[in-house]
Amino acid sequence: MTQYKNSLEFAKEQDAKDPLAKFRDEFYFPQNNQNQNQIYLCGNSLGLQPKRTQEYIxxxxxxxxxxxxxxxxxxxxxxxxxxxxxxxxxxxxxxxxxxxxxxxxxxxxxxxxxxxxxxxxxxxxxxxxxxxxxxxxxxxxxxxxxxxxxxxxxxxxxxxxxxxxxxxxxxxxxxxxxxxxxxxxxxxxxxxxxxxxxxxxxxxxxxxxxxxxxxxxxxxxxxxxxxxxxxxxxxxxxxxxxxxxxxxxxxxxxxxxxxxxxxxxxxxxxxxxxxxxxxxxxxxxxxxxxxxxxxxxxxxxxxxxxxxxxxxxxxxxxxxEEAGFDKLIQKSKNLTGYLEFLIKDLQDNRIQIITPSNFDERGCQLSLKLTGVSKSLFDNLIKDGVITDWREPNVIRIAPAPLYNNYEDVFKMVQSLKKHLG
Structure with missing residues (x-):
């Protein structure tokens, strides 16, 4: 298992050696006001559009x-x-x-x-x-x-x-x-x-x-x-x-x-x-x-x-089919493991990961239960261009999809979370 580090440099290093990294360019990402890709971690609600979809249709x-x-x-x-x-x-x-x-x-x-x-x-x-x-x-x-x-x-x-x-x-x-x-x-x-x-x-x-x-x-x-x-x-x-x-x-x-x-x-x-x-x-x-x-x-x-x-x-x-589903599942475990590591490294008792830690008992989604924190935290993530998912009464769902998400997405998401937790 990868020894994770809490740094942007580490995230970029992992992305640089990811054999599936090229598939990220196969998707359209929603853009923020500066025409930059939003950090889209909501494939558990609606997956991004593959660029080849238009050709197929x-x-x-x-x-x-x-x-x-x-x-x-x-x-x-x-x-x-x-x-x-x-x-x-x-x-x-x-x-x-x-x-x-x-x-x-x-x-x-x-x-x-x-x-x-x-x-x-x-x-x-x-x-x-x-x-x-x-x-x-x-x-x-x-x-x-x-x-x-x-x-x-x-x-x-x-x-x-x-x-x-x-x-x-x-x-x-x-x-x-x-x-x-x-x-x-x-x-x-x-x-x-x-x-x-x-x-x-x-x-x-x-x-x-x-x-x-x-x-x-x-x-x-x-x-x-x-x-x-x-x-x-x-x-x-x-x-x-x-x-x-x-x-x-x-x-x-x-x-x-x-x-x-x-x-x-x-x-x-x-x-x-x-x-x-x-x-x-x-x-x-x-x-x-x-x-x-x-x-x-x-x-x-x-x-x-x-x-x-x-x-x-x-x-x-x-x-x-081109990526290979077994390889995607392994990348999913790596990304979700990194997300779990970064959230735990916040050491903030207002956030509880309610998704099992055992990789065999979860997919790529982590659900964060918030205590003493309002939905404004989720709203502020959106303002930062971090797209996750809110479920009542107090859960943020985060899903790094291995076909198009990467370590840098995960790192930046947690940095935004940290900023708005104060």
Missing amino acids: NQELKDWAKYGVEGHTLAKNPWVPYHEILTNKMAKIVGAKPKEVVMMNTLTVNLHLMMVSFYRPTDRKFKILIEKDAFPSDRYAVESQLRFHGISPEEGLLLWEPPEGEELCRFEDLQKIIEEQGNRIALMMIGSTNYYTGQSFPLKKIVQLGHQHEINVGFDLAHGAGNIQPNLHKTGADFAVWCSYKYLNSGPGSVGGCFVHERHENDLKLPRFAGWWGHDKESRFNMRQDFDPIPGAEGWQLSNPPILSLAAINASLSLF
Whole structure:
């Protein structure tokens, strides 16, 4: 592990020898009033735009203008199979087999589609377990699914929560819930990496625990995809969903992704909401066929995909492929380790890092809990051109994304933090 030093010279030395440094120039950075790059540490909310995105989208606009409807087959990247261009690249990032992955819809839509198939309540097993501080959209989706099945959230929702006075969830507490109520739980749906604390959960252990009690297990990778390696196939998760606009840099509201484990690929007994793009490719355009789902995750598709959005995802995934995801994860650990070192070196008891120190229990986000400090601290960071993220009631989230952030960004951010702490 690198021996960190609290100096700008050290930061610049590390950046000079970073083999991934060139990828920083592949992105547009927001500018301050002096036309200088802002220090952008907010990829956990919206990733920066790759410079090549415009080229990728323009290609499809040119082909639309040139071919019209025939672009579905004659475009440089034909639109009918366009989503397949993304499959291998995305599968590497989430640790899946290509047939287990598809880019489609948006995150919460995909979550609902997966719960149609994998939340099958009975009179005995009907409860859903999530972490207490799950992202609000997940909770809304889960509660609405319970109500759809005639179950009140008060009766059907179980929460995995940290011990009183603590910020992080403990696996032993999850075990206790399962031991006590596993015979009543139909689904566990956990965020792989918690949006608030930055804690990454032990996915394989969670799946094994759930499956021992005949509980389906799914993950929301909104803050995991492109940030950690979830190894979805090896964990044995039944399903996972994610967005692509955070760490995957595909643009606001862009298309999400979905994983369905291969053991379910030919299970026609699984109910699903169906659409024509999930139908067998050979007979899809013969409009009078009964629904015949494509084996694997593609069989859960509904409509033909939005090509311009997929083009933006393609642009970003090409950068991940060139950089190598394993190398990006190592750089992420180095950058976040440096950020942790610098914050602790402030020796300011008004700041508590609530994200785990163990690299295996976090991605590139550190969450700082403030005590006796108002939100004006966050506002002053913005005035300095340091873009982070505020979460109520008192947390600043900082995410050095390894594709475009560097040691100097981290150092300057902490210098600004120090200045405004006084």
